[in-house]
Amino acid sequence: MYRFLEETAGSTMTRNVTTVTRETTIRELGEMFDRDDYNTYPVVENDEVIGIVTKFDVLKCFAFTPNQMLPRYSDLMNRTVADVMTSEFIYVRPDTKLTRVLQLMVEHRIRSLPVTDGDNSLVGIVAREDIVRALAAAAKD
Secondary structure: OHHHHHOEHHHHOEOOOOOEOOOOEHHHHHHHHHHHOOOEEEEEEOOEEEEEEEHHHHHHHOOOEOOEOOOOHHHHHOOEHHHHOEOOOOOEOOOOEHHHHHHHHHHHOOOEEEEEOOOOEEEEEEEHHHHHHHHHHHHHO
């Protein structure tokens, strides 16, 4: 387990990350969620991470409210990521220890975290599965 204490986000992250833009429609996003089986996509503009969008963000669009008892499906599906994304999000750097990544995931109930460099450019993403793999590998030592 000592090996896990030394692991960093950069050593376990997925480097080839699928991203979306503000202009991606909810319809397109839904197709991506189905195709890729991801829960979160970083929202990128000019190579900089400007937010994240999750399945939960999409589900919130369909919630009944006093003002809207029956959401218009076609209208909602034509909305864009900019309408539903989370602009204030938690991210980590490549040198962030996995123990800290795990702590952030547990405290904030997050499934994955973008990994950015000093310029806020996306360099990877760390998901729960990456943490579980790193724990399993460390337990074998």
